[in-house]
Structure formats: C-alpha cells, structure tokens
Amino acid sequence: MNFPRLRAIRHQARVIANIYNSRGLKSCKNTLKPQLGASQRVASTVEVKPEQTDGFLRKMLNKLPFMNIERIRAQSSAYLLYENVVDKLDYVELFERYELPDTFFSWFASVMLHVWMLCARAMAEGDLGQLIRNSIVEALWVDVARRTKQLGDVNPAALRAQVEELSHQLQATFIAYDEGIQSDDIVLAGAVWRRLYQMQYASPHHVEDCARYVRQHMAQLDRLQLLAVRPVKWELIDKM
Numbered sequence: 001m002n003f004p005r006l007r008a009i010r011h012q013a014r015v016i017a018n019i020y021n022s023r024g025l026k027s028c029k030n031t032l033k034p035q036l037g038a039s040q041r042v043a044s045t046v047e048v049k050p051e052q053t054d055g056f057l058r059k060m061l062n063k064l065p066f067m068n069i070e071r072i073r074a075q076s077s078a079y080l081l082y083e084n085v086v087d088k089l090d091y092v093e094l095f096e097r098y099e100l101p102d103t104f105f106s107w108f109a110s111v112m113l114h115v116w117m118l119c120a121r122a123m124a125e126g127d128l129g130q131l132i133r134n135s136i137v138e139a140l141w142v143d144v145a146r147r148t149k150q151l152g153d154v155n156p157a158a159l160r161a162q163v164e165e166l167s168h169q170l171q172a173t174f175i176a177y178d179e180g181i182q183s184d185d186i187v188l189a190g191a192v193w194r195r196l197y198q199m200q201y202a203s204p205h206h207v208e209d210c211a212r213y214v215r216q217h218m219a220q221l222d223r224l225q226l227l228a229v230r231p232v233k234w235e236l237i238d239k240m
Contacts, residue, residue, distance in 0.1 A: 074128055077226060078135030085114045086143060089234045097236055098206045100196070108144070108166060109196050112173045114234065115140055117214065119174070120181065121221040132226060137170075169195075181218060185211055213237055 091107060100106045115136055122132040144166065148159060173195045180188035189211040193202055196210065216237060224232065 070128060071131060074131045075135045078122075078132045079139045081118050081132075081226065081232070082115065082136050082139035082143070084232050085111060085118070085234070088231060089114060093236065098196070098210055099203065104147075105198075108169070109173075109198070111140065112170055113177070113192075113196060113214070116174055116177045117217055117221060118226075118232075120178065120218065121224070122226060124222075125226060129226075140170075177214075180211075181214070185215075188214060209237065 089110070091110060092102075094100070094110055095102055095106060100110070118136055119133040122129040122136065125132065144163065148154070148163065151159075176191040176195050177188075180191035185208075189207050192210045192214070193199065193207050197207070213236065217232075217234070221232065
C-alpha cells in the first residue's frame with residue numbers, strides 16, 4: 001500500500017472540509033431544491049436519523065478501530081457510489097449533449113460534477129456523511145492515480161504538477177457548485193460554465209440544460225438511501 005499517497009488523499013479530504021467550515025458552507029445539507037425550481041428554497045426531505053441502540057457485539061466490534069462496522073460500511077458504500085459514476089455514466093452521450101471536447105479534463109470535470117452531487121447528498125447524513133464524502137474523494141484520487149500510471153513514461157515532476165492542478169480544480173469545483181445549488185439558477189449556471197466549460201464558449205441552452213440536469217439529479221439523490229448503495233441512474237433530462 002502506498003502510505004504517502006494515502007496520506008495525501010486524506011489531507012485533500014481535510015482541506016476540502018476546512019474550506020467548507022471557513023466559508024460557512026453546508027454542502028447542501030438541508031438546502032436541496034426541487035427539480036426545476038429557479039429560486040424557491042425547500043428543506044431537504046432527508047433527515048438525520050436518531051442513533052439506534054447498538055447490541056453488545058456491535059459495541060465490542062466498534063471499539064476496535066479496524067472493526068468499526070459503521071465506518072467500514074460507509075467507506076464501502078462510498079467506493080461503490082464512486083464506481084457507479086465512472087462505470088454507469090455515459091460520457092460519450094454527455095459530451096455530445098453538452099458539446100464538451102473528448103479530453104481527459106472533460107472526463108475529470110464531468111466526474112467532479114457527479115462526485116460533488118454525491119458528496120453534497122452525503123452531508124445530509126451528519127457525521128457519517130462526512131466519512132462518506134471523504135471516502136468518495138479518496139476513491140476519486142485513487143482512480144486518478146491509476147489512470148495517470150496508464151499514461152506510460154511521463155515526467156514525474158510534470159505529472160505531480162498536473163495532479164496538483166487537478167486538486168485545485170476539485171476544491172474550486174466543490175465551492176462553486178455548493179454556492180450554486182444554494183442560490184438561484186443563474187448562479188448555478190455560472191458555476192457550470194466556470195467548472196465544466198472552463199469559461200470557454202458554450203451555448204446558453206446547453207449551460208441552462210446542464211443546470212437543470214444538476215437540479216433534477218440532486219432531487220433524485222435526496223430520495224436515495226446512500227448506504228443502501230442502489231445504482232444511481234445518471235440519465236439526461238429527456239430520459240428521466
């Protein structure tokens with residue numbers, strides 16, 4: 001196991017958490033919007049459930065750091081949710097629909113958008129949700145490390161610089177989409193244009209359509225039990 005890399009991944013998760021705390025962002029906790037609401041705010045339908053009384057065996061196992069059942073379950077759910085993004089999302093269809101270039105960064109920007117949606121939903125689960133969010137981010141960086149190794153002989157210094165840039169992009173993405181989903185559709189569309197299109201030319205229709213895509217899937221995720229690990233259907237609006 002690459003312990004330095006794992007420490008870096010966990011540091012990344014802590015950085016994102018600190019950014020949330022310093023800006024007072026809630027990551028959509030109790031502020032999710034309806035599917036097509038332009039400016040109307042509603043409370044999330046997901047509430048943090050009261051803690052249930054654990055049995056004797058569960059209490060004993062939870063005292064062992066490596067046998068914490070809830071922690072293991074949350075981390076496993078997070079990795080399965082991330083796999084659902086990379087395996088089930090139709091990138092070709094997404095790129096064609098929103099006229100995105102077929103590049104590694106378009107793939108990464110698309111993954112960041114869907115990872116953010118999962119992380120935002122996870123934050124409605126309280127402390128356990130923070131663990132799910134951090135584990136989803138960890139899964140993302142493990143995947144990025146695996147994909148960069150497949151590039152073959154690449155200058156290590158250049159590769160580190162590129163990965164660091166992707167790290168900054170992820171932090172900016174989480175902040176932009178958090179502010180967008182808690183604001184009106186204009187702010188959300190601006191976040192889509194900055195993060196997904198990188199402030200390049202984009203059809204206003206495509207940007208608006210993508211903002212509606214985000215709203216509808218956030219409403220779908222709001223009804224989902226994350227720990228049940230049911231597949232998320234990442235479908236375009238006209239197929240939902």
